[in-house]
Every structure is written in C-alpha cells, then in structure tokens.
Amino acid sequence: MSGPSVHPTAIVGPRARLGNGVKIGPYCIVGDNVVLHDNVELVSHVSIDGHTEVGAGSQIYPFASIGHKPQDLKYHGEESRLIIGERCTIRESVTINPGTEGGGMETRIGNDCLIMASAHVAHDAIIGNNVIMANYVGIAGHCQIGDNVIFGGTCVIHQFTRIGSHAFIGAQSMVDGDVIPYGMAVGNRASLTGLNLVGLKRRKFDREAIHRLRAAYRLIFASEGTLRERVEDAAELFKDDHLVQDVVSFIAAASDRPILMPRNGHSAE
The missing domain is CATH 2.160.10.10 (Hexapeptide repeat proteins)
Known part of the structure; x- marks a missing residue:
C-alpha cells in the first residue's frame, strides 16, 4: 500500500x-x-x-x-x-x-x-x-442516535434525546422527546406520526414482522390505560418478536427526555 x-x-x-x-x-x-x-x-x-x-x-x-x-x-x-x-x-x-x-x-x-x-x-x-x-x-x-436513522433537512434534536434505530425524522422537525425504534416523527414540536414503513420495506424487513410491529404500535399508543400498562401488555403479547421487544426495551430504558407520543394521543397506524 x-x-x-x-x-x-x-x-x-x-x-x-x-x-x-x-x-x-x-x-x-x-x-x-x-x-x-x-x-x-x-x-x-x-x-x-x-x-x-x-x-x-x-x-x-x-x-x-x-x-x-x-x-x-x-x-x-x-x-x-x-x-x-x-x-x-x-x-x-x-x-x-x-x-x-x-x-x-x-x-x-x-x-x-x-x-x-x-x-x-x-x-x-x-x-x-x-x-x-x-x-x-x-x-x-x-444525544443517542441508533443505527439506520434518517434525518430530513434542518432538523433540530434537543440535548439528551434518544432516537431509536430505523427511525425517520421529517424535514424541519424540532424533536424534544425520545423517538421509538422504527418510528417516524414530524413537526415543531415534533410528534410521533407512525412507523417508518417505507424504511422498513426498503430494508427488506419481513412483511409479517411489520404487521406485528404495527399491531404492537396500535396497542402501545392506544388511549386506554397508562403507557406503562400498554407497554407491559405489548411485551407479553409479542414476547417472541424482536422488533416489538426493541420498542419495549427502548421505552423501558431510563432517559432524561419523555417518549414522543402521537399528537392528541391518537395513533396514526
């Protein structure tokens, strides 16, 4: 050489x-x-x-x-x-x-x-x-940014924020809360707008795994009960699914920032 x-x-x-x-x-x-x-x-x-x-x-x-x-x-x-x-x-x-x-x-x-x-x-x-x-x-x-995250132009990420793997952050977003793995966040202040389905499909994730992840997302961000209860339910219901467990572990981990939620408490998935 x-x-x-x-x-x-x-x-x-x-x-x-x-x-x-x-x-x-x-x-x-x-x-x-x-x-x-x-x-x-x-x-x-x-x-x-x-x-x-x-x-x-x-x-x-x-x-x-x-x-x-x-x-x-x-x-x-x-x-x-x-x-x-x-x-x-x-x-x-x-x-x-x-x-x-x-x-x-x-x-x-x-x-x-x-x-x-x-x-x-x-x-x-x-x-x-x-x-x-x-x-x-x-x-x-x-900040802690996971693998395969994509940020659109002019995003700003607040100090101590975590962005989970395979997440997508839309352009011009100001993110001041943790974004779950495989999630998609947009806005100022940003809210969770669903899963990064385009990214998951481009990276050849299994279709059935994506369906299970969508079902878990709807459960975790439903309006009934507390977030902790819903996460525990998802952890038990999808205990053999590593994508869902990635999300569960991310939410359960301690952080200085809140978990970013869908706006008005409604799931987009």
Missing part, C-alpha cells in the same frame, strides 16, 4: 498519525493528536484538531471543522475524544465536537454515515451506523 499523500499547502502536526493511502488536500490543517486511518481523504480546507480519530475510507469535504473545542461553557480543556467510524462521508462546513467531562469524554460516530453540508454533531453525542443527516441537521449534546 502507498503511504500518505500531503499537499504542500497543508499543515500537518508532526505527531499526527497517518495511515496508508491517506490523502490530505490543499490548505487542510491536521493537529498533533489526530489519527487518520488508511485511505482517509481530506478533500481541501478541512480543519481537524483535538484527540480525533477518523476511520478507514472516510472522506471529509471542504471547510469542515472536526474535533475542535466543544460549544459547552462547562468544558475546561479536558482531553476528551472524537471517534469517527469507517467509510463515513462528511460534507462541506460540517462541525463535529469532542466529548466533555460531564458526558463521558467522548463523541462517537459509527460506520457508513452520511453527514450532509452544514450539519452539526455536538459534544458527547453517540451516533450509530448507517445514519443519514441531511443539510443543516443539528444534533445537540448527549
């Missing part, structure tokens, strides 16, 4: 670690504590600093600001980290911040993510694999 290729106008810290096949384009700045794994490409005018690690095959586009000081007044220079997975595409003017002492000291982005132009990932956020963020999406501090 070939060694790294660094454009003569780029500035790379002497202690930065560059893997085989790394390409650093014109006017990029790479700090001393940065690790770029094999075949990472910085197209041009990229600034990466801090204790930042970028996984193999990832590509970062012009004017992205990666790993710089978090936008948190409680940050006091602690050596927190930013870990970006493999084969990620980070487009123009994206900003991603490292963690803080108050949040576990690490921001993490999974593999195969697409982060479109001008999106922001704040300190201590944990992003899963295969996540797509359209332009101008803002993920606030301490």
